[in-house]
Amino acid sequence: MKSALLIDDDPIVRKVLSKALAASGLSVREAKDGEEGIQAALQHRPDAVICDLLMPRCNGFQVCRALREKSAELPGLKIIVTTHRGFATDRLNAFESGADHYLVKPILAEEILRLLEGKDTEKAAPTGPSGAPVPAAQLRPGNLLRFWGVRGSIPTPGPTTVFYGGNTTCVEVRADGQLIVLDSGSGIRLLGNHLAAEFKGRALELTLLLSHTHWDHIQGFPFFAPAYVANNLVRIVGYEGYRKGLENTLAMQMESTYFPVGLRQLPSSIIFSEQKEMDFHIGPVRIRSVFVNHPGVTVGYRLDTTTGSIAFLPDHESYARMRLHPRAGGEQGQGTLDYCRAEDQKLVEFLRGVDVLILDSQYDEAEYETHIGWGHSCYEDSVATALAAGVKQLFLFHHDPQHDDARISHLVAHARDLASSHGSSMTIEAAREGLEVSLLKTKPN
Ligand SMILES: [Zn+2]
Numbered sequence: 376m377k378s379a380l381l382i383d384d385d386p387i388v389r390k391v392l393s394k395a396l397a398a399s400g401l402s403v404r405e406a407k408d409g410e411e412g413i414q415a416a417l418q419h420r421p422d423a424v425i426c427d428l429l430m431p432r433c434n435g436f437q438v439c440r441a442l443r444e445k446s447a448e449l450p451g452l453k454i455i456v457t458t459h460r461g462f463a464t465d466r467l468n469a470f471e472s473g474a475d476h477y478l479v480k481p482i483l484a485e486e487i488l489r490l491l492e493g494k495d496t497e498k499a500a501p502t503g504p505s506g507a508p509v510p511a512a513q514l515r516p517g518n519l520l521r522f523w524g525v526r527g528s529i530p531t532p533g534p535t536t537v538f539y540g541g542n543t544t545c546v547e548v549r550a551d552g553q554l555i556v557l558d559s560g561s562g563i564r565l566l567g568n569h570l571a572a573e574f575k576g577r578a579l580e581l582t583l584l585l586s587h588t589h590w591d592h593i594q595g596f597p598f599f600a601p602a603y604v605a606n607n608l609v610r611i612v613g614y615e616g617y618r619k620g621l622e623n624t625l626a627m628q629m630e631s632t633y634f635p636v637g638l639r640q641l642p643s644s645i646i647f648s649e650q651k652e653m654d655f656h657i658g659p660v661r662i663r664s665v666f667v668n669h670p671g672v673t674v675g676y677r678l679d680t681t682t683g684s685i686a687f688l689p690d691h692e693s694y695a696r697m698r699l700h701p702r703a704g705g706e707q708g709q710g711t712l713d714y715c716r717a718e719d720q721k722l723v724e725f726l727r728g729v730d731v732l733i734l735d736s737q738y739d740e741a742e743y744e745t746h747i748g749w750g751h752s753c754y755e756d757s758v759a760t761a762l763a764a765g766v767k768q769l770f771l772f773h774h775d776p777q778h779d780d781a782r783i784s785h786l787v788a789h790a791r792d793l794a795s796s797h798g799s800s801m802t803i804e805a806a807r808e809g810l811e812v813s814l815l816k817t818k819p820n
């Protein structure tokens with residue numbers, strides 16, 4: 376005679392189901408919560424555990440994991456999770472926790488008997504890449520970039536930010552047949568909607584290039600519509616953050632504690648490419664990376680296309696300004712001075728002659744005084760860097776959440792004055808949502 380342990384906090388369910396199972400020839404024990412159920416399973420070693428998902432003290436996911444950890448003591452145990460809820464994510468999480476089957480109540484005893492006899496081979500729905508993608512839809516000709524999120528730190532919607540926009544970092548680049556997305560802050564949601572409307576279900580292939588994994592650069596990804604379309608291919612490229620690795624870091628923000636759909640449950644094919652080299656290609660577009668002065672593993676990118684170059688450094692603080700500031704607390708000797716200036720100069724060389732520079736300009740000098748070592752720049756340093764590097768077009772970026780439209784316009788005007796006081800005619804703008812920049816126009820004749 377087969378034996379089953381029925382774990383459910385609802386006495387009526389226990390009574391009805393155990394009676395029906397016993398009538399069908401099963402030996403049935405009952406437990407009224409997860410903790411009691413785990414103890415009973417270890418003590419009596421039933422052939423099957425039928426376990427409710429949501430119970431006080433110890434839920435069904437925990438029961439599954441606890442019993443699977445003891446698999447040496449419970450060989451061949453079959454776990455059937457039961458629930459009154461039909462959420463796909465609960466189902467997948469139950470399978471991940473160790474369940475063999477997942478049944479939505481009301482449940483008939485015959486269903487359980489069929490599962491115990493092994494006649495039903497239900498398994499977890501495929502959660503990984505959905506097979507080889509079909510070739511990507513053709514991009515419209517022409518190289519351009521578009522800003523979808525320009526804000527730093529946290530989204531700042533509201534009437535005072537409508538002109539420049541309140542979404543966090545996301546920039547779209549279309550160049551040489553490639554669709555490259557720079558960071559996935561909340562702005563990527565708008566880009567995703569735009570792509571869905573443009574491609575209307577045709578398969579899409581794109582590369583998401585991440586500067587780093589601070590929240591304001593990844594928080595929009597769970598809302599990126601193309602990631603929910605099978606046959607789309609999303610390649611995520613970046614550098615490893617602290618310990619966890621790129622894939623785990625992105626998966627963590629989509630764990631069920633924070634979000635209802637897991638990263639690995641997304642229907643599109645998502646391929647992670649953790650870079651080791653600082654110089655690589657996305658199709659014909661050459662990508663060069665540089666580590667910048669920002670907490671954690673953070674890089675800036677330079678993209679060289681056939682019609683112009685783009686540099687993207689959304690989060691960066693001047694080495695010299697930070698380390699040599701009287702309140703920075705570091706050693707202020709000539710050696711430090713020389714070292715920091717050399718580091719800043721290396722960045723200038725990296726940016727040399729770039730057509731479009733998107734650069735962290737979160738503060739002005741006065742605000743910087745209370746933000747030393749936060750990993751962000753003041754616009755005065757952005758202008759100086761761009762001028763030294765011979766940049767053609769500078770976009771002030773990573774706007775402070777405290778800055779409204781009027782304040783940002785004010786900073787741009789000051790930045791332009793600063794450049795012209797040095798005799799420069801470099802174009803300076805503050806990045807704003809929806810702004811489109813044609814790379815063809817930036818290419819000198
Ligand atoms: Zn940031």
Ligand SMILES: [Zn+2]
Pocket residue numbers: 587589669690750
């Ligand atoms: Zn950051």
